[in-house]
Amino acid sequence: MITPPQAAEIPGAKHLHSGKVRDLYELESGELLMVASDRMSAFDWILEPPIPDKGKVLTAMSLWWFEQLDVPNHIISTDVPAELAGRAVVCERLEMLPVECVARGYLSGSGLVDYNATGEVCGIPLRPGLVEGSRLDEPIFTPATKADLGEHDENVSYDAVVATVGAETAEALRTLTLDIYARAHALAEQHGIILADTKFEFGRRPDGTLVLADEVLTPDSSRFWPAGEWSPGKQQPSYDKQIVRDWLQFESGWDRHSGDAPPAMSVEVVERTRAAYIDAYESLTGQTFTS
Known part of the structure; x- marks a missing residue:
């Protein structure tokens, strides 16, 4: 671990x-x-x-x-x-629900991997011919397990969420996730940014109220793409940690399946990632970031 x-x-x-x-x-x-x-x-x-x-x-x-x-x-x-x-x-102290609530409006990341293998994402069939960066016909709820530190979150079906938290809570999580995604996507679009996908975590108060918790709609938990540069069929320019993922996979020489620790990030990757995170914040909020 x-x-x-x-x-x-x-x-x-x-x-x-x-x-x-x-x-x-x-x-x-x-x-x-x-x-x-x-x-x-x-x-x-x-x-x-x-x-x-x-x-x-x-x-x-x-x-x-x-x-x-x-x-x-x-x-x-x-x-x-x-x-x-x-x-x-x-x-607040909440009863955290053991589900990563993921909404996808575009195909990328693990969703693309699943789609290429099965034509589905988390058991949801998608139309043929989609590629990296394709916009989906409508956003989908693609939950994942919440893994322990050092373990990998795994995409699961909606039925698996029902089995974990019950049918009523699962439906509430799906509805909330897709509703928040739709509103956030529309707001980001007004600022020239595509919110491709995002994940939420929810907790429950003693009275049963579902509460949005942890971080929300950040470059760590979301894929943000500049709308003016969106072009399906290739890796999209991003305002998020995809910069680091791409460097690890395609430039660093590291084999993610080797079991060896990744190399240290270069100064250039660190600076570019910091700038991307700040750009995302400033572009969305209209506020200047001060450290």
């Missing part, structure tokens, strides 16, 4: 968990403190070196999207210790 660097000690907070990017703490109030690091992950590995300011971009972008979406979310406050300002939030 791949383990992230040891989380920092924060006075008045108990470290609970570290993921590929985020560190989670319990505050004395019982609320949670979620900290976004600058760690970059790809293909289930945490890469070196970190991307400067990445955690702040993810946090700022998530907060902006939460404001745009009329959906219950887990944010309580941004009043955090000064050393964490801009990269941490205080949030």
